Amino acid sequence: DCPGTSSAQAGRAAACQGCPNQRLCAAGAGAAPDPAEAAELRERLRSVKHTILVLSGKGGVGKSTFSALLAHGLAADEAKQVALLDIDICGPSIPKMMGLEGEQVHQSGSGWSPVYVEENLGVMSVGFLLSSPDDAVIWRGPKKNGLIKQFLRDVDWGEIDYLIVDTPPGTSDEHLSIVQYLSATHIDGAVIITTPQEVSLQDVRKEINFCHKVKLPVIGVVENMSGFICPKCKNESQIFPPTTGGAEKMCQNLNVSLLGKVPLDPQIGKSCDKGQSFLSEAPESPATSSYRSIIQRIQEYCDRHHFQEEKII
Numbered sequence: 001d002c003p004g005t006s007s008a009q010a011g012r013a014a015a016c017q018g019c020p021n022q023r024l025c026a027a028g029a030g031a032a033p034d035p036a037e038a039a040e041l042r043e044r045l046r047s048v049k050h051t052i053l054v055l056s057g058k059g060g061v062g063k064s065t066f067s068a069l070l071a072h073g074l075a076a077d078e079a080k081q082v083a084l085l086d087i088d089i090c091g092p093s094i095p096k097m098m099g100l101e102g103e104q105v106h107q108s109g110s111g112w113s114p115v116y117v118e119e120n121l122g123v124m125s126v127g128f129l130l131s132s133p134d135d136a137v138i139w140r141g142p143k144k145n146g147l148i149k150q151f152l153r154d155v156d157w158g159e160i161d162y163l164i165v166d167t168p169p170g171t172s173d174e175h176l177s178i179v180q181y182l183s184a185t186h187i188d189g190a191v192i193i194t195t196p197q198e199v200s201l202q203d204v205r206k207e208i209n210f211c212h213k214v215k216l217p218v219i220g221v222v223e224n225m226s227g228f229i230c231p232k233c234k235n236e237s238q239i240f241p242p243t244t245g246g247a248e249k250m251c252q253n254l255n256v257s258l259l260g261k262v263p264l265d266p267q268i269g270k271s272c273d274k275g276q277s278f279l280s281e282a283p284e285s286p287a288t289s290s291y292r293s294i295i296q297r298i299q300e301y302c303d304r305h306h307f308q309e310e311k312i313i
Contacts, residue, residue: 002019044157045157052298059168090168098117103115122310192207200240
């Protein structure tokens, strides 16, 4: 019964009573951009073919790691232009993971320029605006929302095949803002990251509910840290036991797609710390196989989504 974040009744309708986002919606934090602003965003992002949000209600499930590897995996095709936007304002880990720590944003006549990992892989993050990676970003909601809008409106993204948006955990300011600002253009959907244990799934169910309420399509769920295969004896251990059936059972219950399961591999953390792509550093790892399969499924979804849109037009 949610009236929707762009409705005049957002935060004020009877159905909004008790919703954790009620005050945000009522204050207009999740309101759709005005027509002039929407036109500006549409013009800036008109050359973006596919937009994918990476979400999770839970922190520490590997969301930024997945975003970084999804960007690397898509950019492996040199014919594709890929952009990675980090809107985790208070915990921007993407510059470190992409090997761009210490880089600065440059401004040109056409706006801010992304920082490039490769010729076909650009990155934007608040981390590039800080004087030190240890600086704390202590901002209230409106300032965070303003920066997200600036990233979309003022960055010269150019022609992009895939725009990947790495988000913070939760279902609040940043999530409402990015969905509403991107409503001026289009979003292919969200990839939702979880780990197998119920403590994580509990929050991920909320995230899926959030997606339904704001009419954001769910591309599918990725179960991260799904077991550990010993590199020596090849035995598999469950580090995070799926006590309630894990992501597979949750996806069946909620009628969403399970994109795949990624096992733990210590090399993933090492590669992220070094700012390297795990996919190219450990091509034989079972985790790399899982990632490549998941990335292929996301590409197939986006291609279908684009084909359906073209048919409607």
